Amino acid sequence: MITAAPLPMQPAPLPRARWQDAWRDAVRDPRELLAMLGLEDLAGRLSDAAAAQFPLRVPRGFVARMAPGDANDPLLRQVLPLDEEMRPVPGFGLDAVGDAAARTATGVLQKYRGRALLVATGSCAVHCRYCFRRHFPYAEETAARDGWHEALEAIRADEGIEEVLLSGGDPLSLATSKLAELTTALAGIPHLRRLRIHSRLPVVLPERVDDGLVRWLAGLPWPVAFVIHANHANEFDADVDAALARLRGAGAQLLNQAVLLRGVNDSVDALAALGERGFAAGVLPYYLHQLDRVAGVAHFEVSDEQALTLHAGLRERLSGYLVPRLVREVPGDTGKRPL
Numbered sequence: 583m584i585t586a587a588p589l590p591m592q593p594a595p596l597p598r599a600r601w602q603d604a605w606r607d608a609v610r611d612p613r614e615l616l617a618m619l620g621l622e623d624l625a626g627r628l629s630d631a632a633a634a635q636f637p638l639r640v641p642r643g644f645v646a647r648m649a650p651g652d653a654n655d656p657l658l659r660q661v662l663p664l665d666e667e668m669r670p671v672p673g674f675g676l677d678a679v680g681d682a683a684a685r686t687a688t689g690v691l692q693k694y695r696g697r698a699l700l701v702a703t704g705s706c707a708v709h710c711r712y713c714f715r716r717h718f719p720y721a722e723e724t725a726a727r728d729g730w731h732e733a734l735e736a737i738r739a740d741e742g743i744e745e746v747l748l749s750g751g752d753p754l755s756l757a758t759s760k761l762a763e764l765t766t767a768l769a770g771i772p773h774l775r776r777l778r779i780h781s782r783l784p785v786v787l788p789e790r791v792d793d794g795l796v797r798w799l800a801g802l803p804w805p806v807a808f809v810i811h812a813n814h815a816n817e818f819d820a821d822v823d824a825a826l827a828r829l830r831g832a833g834a835q836l837l838n839q840a841v842l843l844r845g846v847n848d849s850v851d852a853l854a855a856l857g858e859r860g861f862a863a864g865v866l867p868y869y870l871h872q873l874d875r876v877a878g879v880a881h882f883e884v885s886d887e888q889a890l891t892l893h894a895g896l897r898e899r900l901s902g903y904l905v906p907r908l909v910r911e912v913p914g915d916t917g918k919r920p921l
Contacts, residue, residue: 600789600792601787601789601790601792604641604642604643604787604789605641605707605787607641607642608639608640608641608642608707608708609638609639609640609641609642609645610637610638610639611638612625612628612633612638612662612663613625613628615638615640615645615658615661615662616628616662618645618650619645619648619649619650619651619652619655619658620650620651621650621651621652621653621658623653624653624662627664627665628662628663628664628665629663629664629665629666629667629668631668632663632664632665632667632668632878633663635667635878636663636667636709636711636713636716636878637709638661638662638663638709639706639707639708639709640661640708640709640786641707641708641786641787643786643787643788643789643821644657644661644708644785644786644787644817647816647817647819648816654845655816656813656814656816656845656846656847656852657814657816657817659711659843659845659846660710660711660712660813660843660846661708661709661710661711662711663711664711664881666880666881667711667878667879667881668878669880670877671877671880673875674875674876674877674878674879674880675875675876675877676717676876676877677717677718677876678714678874678875678876678911679714679874679911679913680693680913680914681715681718683913683914685723686698686736687732687733687735687736688722688723688724688725688727688728688732688733689701689702689723689724689725689726689727689732689733690725690732690733690736690737692740692743693915694916694917695742695916696742696743696744696745697743697744697745697746697747698736698737698740698743698745698746698747699746699747699749700725700733700746700747700748700749700753700764701718701720701723701724701725701749701750701751702724702725702726702748702749702750702751702753702756702761702764703720703724703726703750703751703752703753703755703756704718704720704721704724704750704751705750705751705752705755705756706750706751706752706755706782707752707755707782707783707786707787707790708782708786708787710782711878711879711882712841712843712873712874712879712882713876713879714874714876714879715750715751715876716876716878716879717876717877720751724751726756726760726764730763730764730767734767734768734771737768737771737774738771741773742773743773743774744773744774744775744776745774745775745776745777745778746768746774746776746777746778747778747779747780748761748764748777748778748779748780748781749780750780752780752781752782752783753779753780753781754779754781754783754784754790754795755783758792758794758795758798761795761798762798765777765798765802769803774804775804775805776804776805776806776807777802777804777805777806777807778806778807778808778809779806779807779808779809779834780809780811780839781808781809781810781811782810782811782812784810784822784825784826784829785810785811785812785817785818785822786817788821788822788824788825789821789825790825791825791826791828791829796828796829796831796832797832799829799832799833799834800831800832800833805835806833806834806835807834807835807837808829808834808835808836808837809837809838809839809868810826810836810837810838810839810865811838811839811840812838812840812856812860812865813840813841813843813846813847813856814846814847814852814855814856815852815855815856815858815859815860818859818860818862818863822863823862823863826863826864826865827863827864830864835866836864836865836866837865837866837867837868838856838860838865838866838867838868838906839868839869839870839871839906840853840856840867840869840870840871840906841870841871841872841873841874841882842870842871842872842873842884842889842892842908843873843882843884844881844882844883844884845882846882848884848888848892849892850892850895850896850899853870853892853896854896854899854900854904857896857900857904857905857906858900858904861903861904866903867903867904867905867906868906868907869906869907869909869918870893870906870907870908870909871909871910871911871918872884872886872889872908872909872910872921874911886921889908889921890908890921893905893908893921907920908920908921909921
């Protein structure tokens with residue numbers, strides 16, 4: 583195992599319960615969620631079929647950032663299973679981004695030159711209704727399935743791979759010991775130069791950024807890009823800020839990727855506030871994704887014309903470093919396609 587060096591001037595540990603306890607205590611009943619927010623009248627719009635297909639899961643700390651009594655709260659809209667999800671819409675399928683075609687080994691996706699993505703786990707602390715992998719066959723396609731063996735051999739055999747991306751699901755859903763097992767093995771592959779971690783947990787479950795995770799992160803032998811996922815400024819609070827400060831203190835470069843979502847962040851004001859609030863927490867805007875057209879998410883779609891207008895408005899309002907790149911993922915492309 584890689585030995586972590588002592589961390590100078592680290593922010594104080596978050597004074598909270600273990601992250602596993604907060605994970606287990608997540609809200610799973612849509613009607614309970616509505617009752618917590620005083621929105622019982624919305625129950626008629628719930629879809630039991632959508633919740634059965636893709637169950638509700640949302641940490642109580644994330645619920646606490648929602649506005650009681652607001653049926654249009656942008657955080658609530660991201661997690662509530664509604665009847666719109668079950669309406670079939672032409673052009674929306676099960677594999678919107680070509681994951682199946684990019685598979686090179688169990689849990690390994692290679693879409694772009696020099697990079698390999700590991701589907702580290704199928705678990706997430708929150709189930710976002712717009713998730714582009716909501717239909718992904720995680721039971722068969724998780725890199726950790728055989729102790730990482732097949733995934734590691736595929737990466738070791740391809741000397742053109744310089745960067746590994748940990749994704750999922752959410753890789754921070756795994757125990758830190760499991761993450762260390764993987765990165766210790768990756769450290770023995772000489773052609774790897776960078777590690778990228780994609781995780782929503784520092785935002786929705788900041789308790790996950792505990793002492794053990796920080797020590798693991800600080801001890802990694804590569805530069806680390808840590809990509810969080812926040813779509814609205816209201817997703818940040820003092821606990822999230824503290825978690826992000828600990829990640830920065832461990833040496834990670836923090837970036838944010840967001841998805842453009844109707845009813846969540848489809849205004850210049852909302853997108854500008856997201857960029858500014860994230861930067862105040864030490865996070866640089868990275869990508870603003872056009873929606874991946876997976877079945878069940880059409881009600882979130884924003885037209886390309888409106889997306890371009892919003893992005894132009896952002897460029898007029900904000901400094902360049904606060905403006906994310908507006909992109910779409912197109913199967914077969916050699917990188918994210920700029921709009």
